[in-house]
Amino acid sequence: MTDSAHSDSAGAEHFDVAVIGTGSGNTFLDERYAHLKVALLEEGVFGGTCLNVGCIPTKMFVYAADVAESARGAARYGVDAHVNGVRRADMVDRVFGRIDPISAGGRTYRVEDCDNVTVFEGHARFVAPRTLDTGTGAIITADQVVLATGSRPVVPDAIARSGVEYLTNEDAMRLEEAPEHLIIVGTGFIAAEFAHIFAGLGSRVSIVGRSGRMLRHLDDEISAHFTGLAGGRWDLHLTAPVRSARRRPDGTGADLELDDGTRLSGDALLVAVGRAPNADLVGAAAGGIDLTSDGRVRVDEYQRTSAAGVYALGDVCSPYQLKHVANHEARVVGGNLLAERAAGERPAELRAADHRFVPSAVFTHPQIATVGLTEAQARAQHPNVTVKVQRYADVAYGWAMEDDEGLCKVIADRDTGALLGGHIIGAQASTLIQPLIQAMSFGLGAAEMAHGQYWIHPALTEVVENALLGLDV
Ligand SMILES: Cc1cc2nc3c(=O)[nH]c(=O)nc-3n(C[C@H](O)[C@H](O)[C@H](O)COP(=O)(O)OP(=O)(O)OC[C@H]3O[C@@H](n4cnc5c(N)ncnc54)[C@H](O)[C@@H]3O)c2cc1C
Numbered sequence: 001m002t003d004s005a006h007s008d009s010a011g012a013e014h015f016d017v018a019v020i021g022t023g024s025g026n027t028f029l030d031e032r033y034a035h036l037k038v039a040l041l042e043e044g045v046f047g048g049t050c051l052n053v054g055c056i057p058t059k060m061f062v063y064a065a066d067v068a069e070s071a072r073g074a075a076r077y078g079v080d081a082h083v084n085g086v087r088r089a090d091m092v093d094r095v096f097g098r099i100d101p102i103s104a105g106g107r108t109y110r111v112e113d114c115d116n117v118t119v120f121e122g123h124a125r126f127v128a129p130r131t132l133d134t135g136t137g138a139i140i141t142a143d144q145v146v147l148a149t150g151s152r153p154v155v156p157d158a159i160a161r162s163g164v165e166y167l168t169n170e171d172a173m174r175l176e177e178a179p180e181h182l183i184i185v186g187t188g189f190i191a192a193e194f195a196h197i198f199a200g201l202g203s204r205v206s207i208v209g210r211s212g213r214m215l216r217h218l219d220d221e222i223s224a225h226f227t228g229l230a231g232g233r234w235d236l237h238l239t240a241p242v243r244s245a246r247r248r249p250d251g252t253g254a255d256l257e258l259d260d261g262t263r264l265s266g267d268a269l270l271v272a273v274g275r276a277p278n279a280d281l282v283g284a285a286a287g288g289i290d291l292t293s294d295g296r297v298r299v300d301e302y303q304r305t306s307a308a309g310v311y312a313l314g315d316v317c318s319p320y321q322l323k324h325v326a327n328h329e330a331r332v333v334g335g336n337l338l339a340e341r342a343a344g345e346r347p348a349e350l351r352a353a354d355h356r357f358v359p360s361a362v363f364t365h366p367q368i369a370t371v372g373l374t375e376a377q378a379r380a381q382h383p384n385v386t387v388k389v390q391r392y393a394d395v396a397y398g399w400a401m402e403d404d405e406g407l408c409k410v411i412a413d414r415d416t417g418a419l420l421g422g423h424i425i426g427a428q429a430s431t432l433i434q435p436l437i438q439a440m441s442f443g444l445g446a447a448e449m450a451h452g453q454y455w456i457h458p459a460l461t462e463v464v465e466n467a468l469l470g471l472d473v
């Protein structure tokens, strides 16, 4: 403990539990905590990334882009439809007119209606173990602290230092006028979703990457297939990073030069090259909290950090950076804090977080969803692997849709029949993947899953059934 922390914390208000971050950190403080004195610390708006600038608003725009794409593609089914225009300002009003009151209501609830909760609205950081400078002038101490501070966009140096104005997920959805030409730097989740949002709603989109393909975290076959489809929709530059950026001569937009000499000029620039955990800005060392080599808060299977009584959850500690993972970890932490308080002399009965089969979906066009191992990972880890790729076009509903893009790929261990991975690209992929997640989570083998239940005919789920039937198990 530093001297200043000693003097600061003398007379500091003491709490039973302090939670930093009101994204997933604000989800477990329910009636079980009503008898405890709780501090809730937040430097931004209530609700965190998912509600305000992440999952929810993006999907509201994705849905609008899906509607527009459906209209554009309707003629092949004999329905003549046309997108007459996109009222962007109305869209922004619709999205944030619904979201902003939820965030404000969440704040009001904690500030005015929860007698046991004190809200500190400032940038919080540890000044000593379980001692926090709240950023409001007050120093507090707590028996238990939860770090749920999330992550923030990374900006490549070539752009950050250039003085060019750029957008991130934090502001791109508030634009009341869509750029005619949007350049996106990055090839991951956010790039793929925002490319669909902006292109679907009428902008021309260019994408700049350096790894040769889109969504390279995915199974190679799915990533290659998506990159091919994306190349037909958007202008892709995937082999050279940005060398320099400057404003256009008229002072607007951005002129980019890539490492291979390519020049691109856009009305707006969106940066989406990953998100850094907010572990470096919380005084982790003063709090006795270890970080991983890639900058996350280090946690054990119970979400405990290296500092006694300090837990972490969500993007600040997780390699997944997904909301359903943050929510799961919040449930685990919410129970473990209480278990630790109840333990007394006995060791606490803590619950471990379950990260065995973490699924994810990219809400782009077409949708993509994945769970478990890629084929390359499966072949590296299992000597005898069987793989089946089922086309949407070859099952009844996919055929009815004349869908020539969709694929479902399943991977299993030929020796045991266990499912190792599921990867779907195509309409409703984020929904179709769920039976595969369920089977893997509960240990249901591929053959049992395929044969042991009815599959509704002619539903699109038959693409999963037929993929399973095609495995050599
Ligand atoms: C554009 C976008 C789309 C996404 N879409 C999806 C999706 O479809 N599905 C999905 O599963 N995931 C999605 N994600 C990821 C998901 O949003 C995050 O994984 C999740 O929100 C992380 O939750 P969290 O509680 O860890 O952090 P956050 O929700 O970011 O909460 C952290 C909170 O801590 C506050 N804070 C930070 N530092 C301090 C400090 N020092 N003092 C006080 N307060 C502080 C922040 O202001 C913030 O309110 C998306 C992310 C983005 C950016």
Ligand SMILES: NC(=O)c1ccc[n+]([C@@H]2O[C@H](COP(=O)([O-])OP(=O)(O)OC[C@H]3O[C@@H](n4cnc5c(N)ncnc54)[C@H](O)[C@@H]3O)[C@@H](O)[C@H]2O)c1
Pocket (backbone or CB within 6 Å): 156, 185, 186, 187, 188, 189, 190, 191, 193, 208, 209, 210, 211, 215, 216, 241, 242, 272, 273, 274, 275, 320, 321, 322, 360, 361, 362, 363
């Ligand atoms: N649907 C969802 O679940 C969803 C949606 C959006 C975001 N997210 C979460 O948010 C995280 C952050 O999203 P993201 O898209 O920013 O990151 P990401 O990690 O998904 O992708 C970033 C990509 O940018 C590329 N890149 C890195 N540096 C680059 C550079 N200098 N120039 C060009 N390309 C570069 C990387 O190769 C990588 O492919 C995701 O990892 C994901 O966990 C989830």
